[in-house]
Amino acid sequence: MENINKNRLFLASCLALITTAMTFAIRARLETVFGPEGVGLTLEQIGYAFAPAFFGFTIAMIIGGPLVDLLGIKKITWMAFITHAVGIVLTIMADSITSLFIATLFVGIGNGFVEAALNPLVASMYPNEKTKMLNRFHVWFPGGIVIGALLGWLTMDVMGLNWQVMVGTLFIPLIIYGTLFIGQKIPVTERVQLGVSNKKMFASVLNPLFLFMVACMFLTAASELGTTQRIESLLKESVAQPLLVLAFINGIMALGRLFAGQVVHKLKPSGMLLYSAIFTFIGLWMLTVTNGGMTFVAAAVFAIGVTFFWPTMLGFVAEYLPETGALGLSIMGGAGMFSVSIVLPVMGRLMDGEGGINEALRTMSILPAILIVLFLGLNIYMKKRNQTAEV
Numbered sequence: 001m002e003n004i005n006k007n008r009l010f011l012a013s014c015l016a017l018i019t020t021a022m023t024f025a026i027r028a029r030l031e032t033v034f035g036p037e038g039v040g041l042t043l044e045q046i047g048y049a050f051a052p053a054f055f056g057f058t059i060a061m062i063i064g065g066p067l068v069d070l071l072g073i074k075k076i077t078w079m080a081f082i083t084h085a086v087g088i089v090l091t092i093m094a095d096s097i098t099s100l101f102i103a104t105l106f107v108g109i110g111n112g113f114v115e116a117a118l119n120p121l122v123a124s125m126y127p128n129e130k131t132k133m134l135n136r137f138h139v140w141f142p143g144g145i146v147i148g149a150l151l152g153w154l155t156m157d158v159m160g161l162n163w164q165v166m167v168g169t170l171f172i173p174l175i176i177y178g179t180l181f182i183g184q185k186i187p188v189t190e191r192v193q194l195g196v197s198n199k200k201m202f203a204s205v206l207n208p209l210f211l212f213m214v215a216c217m218f219l220t221a222a223s224e225l226g227t228t229q230r231i232e233s234l235l236k237e238s239v240a241q242p243l244l245v246l247a248f249i250n251g252i253m254a255l256g257r258l259f260a261g262q263v264v265h266k267l268k269p270s271g272m273l274l275y276s277a278i279f280t281f282i283g284l285w286m287l288t289v290t291n292g293g294m295t296f297v298a299a300a301v302f303a304i305g306v307t308f309f310w311p312t313m314l315g316f317v318a319e320y321l322p323e324t325g326a327l328g329l330s331i332m333g334g335a336g337m338f339s340v341s342i343v344l345p346v347m348g349r350l351m352d353g354e355g356g357i358n359e360a361l362r363t364m365s366i367l368p369a370i371l372i373v374l375f376l377g378l379n380i381y382m383k384k385r386n387q388t389a390e391v
Contacts, residue, residue, distance in 0.1 A: 065330025
């Protein structure tokens with residue numbers, strides 16, 4: 001790690017993730033701009049227009065995972081920068097479902113390349129603190145959503161500016177993270193450091209434990225991001241400013257991830273995931289029966305639940321299945337985002353139908369209910385595995 005400025009690279013990585021996260025918050029605010037009371041799209045149509053943010057993310061991660069080892073982390077990072085810039089410009093110019101779809105696709109690809117490049121970068125720089133530092137890195141996903149949500153509220157609801165100004169704020173973290181990466185020496189991925197062959201890497205992603213975690217990632221990501229991405233529509237009848245609830249949820253998540261190291265030490269990754277599933281399930285059910293100030297209480301329970309989902313899923317794979325390398329992390333992230341691209345139109349259809357918002361939330365609560373069972377099994381398996389290793 002000689003001549004590598006880890007502090008600068010970690011800061012640049014966090015700002016790239018802030019850019020990614022801000023797109024989620026700003027896109028949530030755009031739901032009302034392009035919805036029935038704005039451009040005139042139905043909630044289901046908006047679900048299809050927003051879906052590329054997630055399957056574009058998936059495509060970039062699945063492609064970027066193997067390419068990180070082949071081309072290097074630096075080149076994938078610059079691919080993220082370019083597609084982010086194009087996506088932001090196209091979003092500002094969007095005026096229909098088609099143009100919004102294309103713009104969202106570019107943004108999604110940029111977001112995917114950020115995760116494909118920078119999760120392996122963090123794991124490579126901190127080989128002895130992977131779960132802790134991946135959680136600390138992912139502080140800035142909820143942190144960036146808080147920033148984006150507050151900027152959306154300030155620019156549109158307080159200052160009365162048009163939505164293009166809100167989208168234009170994305171250029172601020174974009175330019176900063178691009179500047180910080182210029183001229184920096186970046187380490188190779190951990191798989192390359194360990195000398196794991198391509199053949200072994202590709203074989204390792206067929207490991208039953210890895211495939212189990214991929215299946216769980218479909219459910220954890222959909223529970224978290226499917227709900228928060230549609231927060232404007234889900235909570236419009238419960239609170240006056242749903243975007244502030246989004247900021248509240250992600251503020252709790254940021255604080256939780258900041259102190260993740262202490263939680264990891266006490267619960268281990270599998271224990272964290274089980275408790276996360278329980279709180280997520282309770283929080284989603286509470287959101288179906290609360291309004292006004294109590295909505296924030298329900299949102300807090302939900303936030304506690306989803307706080308550790310994403311980074312701990314990645315940390316588990318990096319810690320217990322390191323031979324999967326950047327490909328493994330990319331498949332995990334890609335699977336999560338692909339599941340959200342499926343969930344968004346389904347949620348829109350449910351909200352457009354007779355059951356409305358409550359039916360959508362009740363349906364989403366099925367996902368963490370399944371996860372409680374799966375993570376309970378994972379805990380039992382990991383305890384037996386650790387006991388066997390100690391013998």
